[in-house]
Amino acid sequence: MDIVAKENTFKRSKIHPKKFALGVACASIVMMFVALSSAYMVREAQGNWVEFAIPTKFFFSTAALLTSSLCLHFSYFFFKKEQTVLYRSLLTTAFFLGIAFVAFQYQGWNQIMLEAGLPLGANPSADFVYAITFLHAAHVLGGLIVLIMAMIHAFYLKHRVTERRKLRFEMTILYWHFVDFLWLYLLLFLIFHKM
């Protein structure tokens, strides 16, 4: 499978076809969130819209996710430097910070429900936040599965820097950064709309 993609190219572009394909997939995912954020705006303009503060836990989750991304980045750096311990420990940290993100999101939903008094179904303003963050969390969960795969490689394979493993790692990073930026966009969107 790889041979088809690898050897049929003539250095047409510097980017590997599979990485390019992942980029295209990310563009497609962006559309889903663009649709939801524009639906949010349209619905907001129609009134019957209860304002509430952004749950503080969302800021904790943001910090967790950003740190996770950073750890993954450095993990790759140490992977290339063949420093196995740092490579493995940073990768594992990135993974657990990813789990922390989802946990904080869950707590954030609880905050909306209990502190703002807006359980699911109470008002579209909160329902949109639930729906959008739920869909985003689902994509983070997908990323966590990819990180588990990366950890299996890290712990069970001999540490060798091959093109194939570099590509795989770069694609993992690309996706993880993507869900990261996606979350930043969503958070800024929500902050902007609540000002």
Add this chain to the structure above:
Amino acid sequence: MATIAKEHLTKEESLIEELGFDDHFHDHHHGDKYQSNFITTYIFSQDHKMIAKQFLITGMFWALIGASMSIIFRLQLGFPEESMAWLKPLLGKWITINEAGIGTLAPEFYYALVTMHGTIIVFFVLTAGLSGTFSNLLIPLQVGARDMASPMLNMFSYWFFFLAGLIMFFSLFLSTGPFSGGWTAYPPLSALPQASEGSGAGMTMWVISLVFFVVSVLLGGINYITTVLNLRTKGMNMWRLPLTIWAFFVTAILGLLSFPVLVSGLLLVMFDKGLGTSFFLSEIFIGGAPLDHVGGSPVLYQHLFWFLGHPEVYIIILPAMGLVSEVLSVHSRKPIFGYKAMVFSILAIGFLSFIVWAHHMFMSGVNPWISNFFVLFTLIIAVPSAVKVFNWITTLYGGNVRFTSACLFSIGFVSMFISGGLTGIFLGNSAIDIQMHDTYFVVAHFHIVMGIAAFFGMFAGIYHWFPKMYGRFMNETLGKMHFWGTMIGAYAIFWPMHYLGMAGVPRRYYLFSNFDTFSHFTEMNKFITVAAIIVFMFQILFVVNFFYSIFKGRKVTTKNPWGATTLEWTTPINAGHGNWPGKIPTVQRWAYDYGKDGREFISQVEPLAEGEEDGH
């Protein structure tokens, strides 16, 4: 012609040997991985050519189911007084038989049939069956690639489609029936389980099926885009791509940008349906009691739906346009007229398709002032569409046209596209839409312009590339019978519907006998139903021809039976995995050198002569 072709082929082969690119593909002996046993060859195949055939045959299966459904509801519309008791063994409880032995179709199942007909034909047949088949078959072959960028994702693309189909198929047998709220799944019919029988489990399965379907489209689309951009062979710059590839490429982009929006809409519908939110549900009373939902906006769903829905019609028609452009050029032995104009119109149509969605909602309560913009953009689409039509006609003009089945269906496509396109200009006007909306005029318009026309493009593609798929020809006599039967029959079905629509006959009605105004259309409805049955029979003829030809059709004896310039015809008659046995051909010229310098055609692998200019 045969001698010319034969002489030419050896030349092509030697050119590939001489100028081709050696990617050492066959040194790895990994080809076996793809085709080592029955399962990897025919079922979980990663070869794009086999996946194309899987898409095609699954699409044909669904086309027969979708068409059969239309025959049943046409019988209801054409012959509402006749007994349908004979359908009891097939439809079971959906046919009720009274004491006199007269069988009646249950109204709720009529709506389920209409809903499923739309869903199946739009998504499973004209998206997966058409784009899935030909994008898979032709993209690697025509750009000169060994396979798709990711053959494994490509395989998943088919199996997600299969899974989507399986779920939809099972939903047909639910005791409460399949979803029946229309293929557009507007809330509240889709979001309230109590709205109709099909809105419960039927709707849930419909959504799950469609989500899997979207995954299939996206996996396919990612591959198509990446393959076109990254895996083109040496010399194949974008301006040398056949129009088929341009069409598939833009189609894939449209799918990738619009289908996720549908998923967003469906996600919110499911929240409303199952979790008590009110995104799309406003104050609703059922049986005198108010529901809990407050303040939702059903029009918001329509925006999300049609943001997919409108590009979707171009996702359906663009591949057909690409196929027709190629087939017309090959069979009229002339270069496609205005290649660059064709490419720019594909791009223009693709772009415009994203900013016209609200023309489906003129009567749904959108601001009439905003409608003006959508009218404008909608009417502007007529420009690139007309450019394409003129170019097809000009390609045919003065050509040495071979009236093969493939060519006839392409000409039929142009005819249908003009007829259906012209009525689009009526409907695109928000003022005229006040009179026309939700009538049979709309039904006639979209069936001709994106239903029949897309089917014609698909048939043209099947007749033309059948030799590449199966190494045999389809039977031409049966093919021509199929064409004339379908061409005349399709107009017989849909032309009268324009009159029904102009007289105000509404679509989606189960019965008209209570409306005196429409009573004089009884005979016309009978005529339409009879025509539909006849057209359906002609499609059976096609299916018979298709499967008969796979096993017993006339064998292809030369690699390039049509005398075409594109790369797929330089592969062996039954090409294995990797498409070319040795080197990959490199491309030396554009795809449409027909009738140049006194030669019938010049393959894309042949270098330009000294002083010769490349194409366009």
